[in-house]
Amino acid sequence: MEEKFIAAWESNRAAAEKLGVRMRPLDVKGARRILSGSRTSDGFNLLAQKGQLKLSLEALAVDKRFTSLFTDEEANEALMRLLEAGYRF
Secondary structure, eight states: OHHHHHHHHHHHHHHHHHTTOOOOOOOHHHHHHHHHSSSOOHHHHHHHHTTOGGGSHHHHHTSTTTGGGSOHHHHHHHHHHHHHTTOOO
């Protein structure tokens, strides 16, 4: 499951790069650390401005394929960030 998450993240990173948004490589541990904080990343904010939040870590964290990798608190934080930024599912 972790390998599929990393592959999906790398695919999203490549797509974001084409939009001029640079995001760093992450494993699940790094993703969980980011979602444990209360601050959105610069990459998230840039993706929101471009209407491309589907490429964000937060979108992957609430994706049904990967929810088992995150705690309820981390998934809720991701969902809250997405909703506050106007993401539509």
